[in-house]
Amino acid sequence: MAFCAPLLLGMALACTVPVHIGIIIPYRNRDHHASVLIPHLLGYRRAHFPCDYFHVWVVEQDNLEPFNRAWLGNVGLSLALNATVRFKCIVFHDVDLKPAEGVPYTSCEAPVQLSSELEHFNWGVPYATSAGGVVSMRPEHWEQVNGFSNDYVGWGGEDDDLYHRIRMAGLLVASGSAIDRPKPGTGRFHTIDESKANHPRAQSHEFYAKSTAILKDMASGSARWKTDGLNSVAYRVTKTEVRSRGVVWVHAKHPFL
Secondary structure: OOEEEEEEOOEEEEOOOOOEEEEEEEEOOOHHHHHHHHHHHHHHHHHHOOOOEEEEEEEEEOOOOOOOHHHHHHHHHHHHHOOOOOOOEEEEEOOOEEEOOOOOOOOOOOOEEOOOEEHHHOOEOOOOOOOOOEEEEOHHHHHHOOOOOOOOOOOOOHHHHHHHHHHHOOOOOOOOOOOEOOOOOOOEEEEOOHHHOOOOOOOOHHHHHHHHHHHHHHHOOOOHHHOOOHHHOOOEEEEEEEEEOOEEEEEEEOOOO
């Protein structure tokens, strides 16, 4: 049995088999947020999960097209699911949310919204069926829900689409309508640069109308999620950088761009 470096009351903390956690951060033009979050995550792992490993992929959209957060999530999921490491949990993580004490990054028995207590929503979630921010699942559950939709171009809709995927895949823990969340006090996330948390996002009427129509179909029980997602994601990695131990920065674009 391996032993961890930290001590508890003078005794070494015994490690079981190390847990590997994949963390996917969709990204574009958020230098300050990334410069705060990534060192914080690495320090958080050392302080709270010293026997385990965080593997961080920052997936940057490498084109001038409207931001496609969910597509970037699928790129990251594809990379994580095809990695040589066997992950217990894979976490989709917004770049502007920084965990406070006690967030259970290594727990993902069911799909869980780790960011259940948000600073900029008065330490709650914006609505009961929210499934955004920081969401963790077992690899097989990400495959079961088929990741994210690739079709939410611009801003908004993809989080609600993910909720419906989880619902229709039968992965909600309770018979109620909400995704699983950590016990009170352990889902707290601070907003990096709170004054900029709600800065304007570019969204055209055309993209908004398309996203609204897709989401309406999903809420009505459409089976489109079975063919639009991980199993249909198309991308080309244009650059890969190892920024520090455990952090890989991936630049990706659609293959036809």
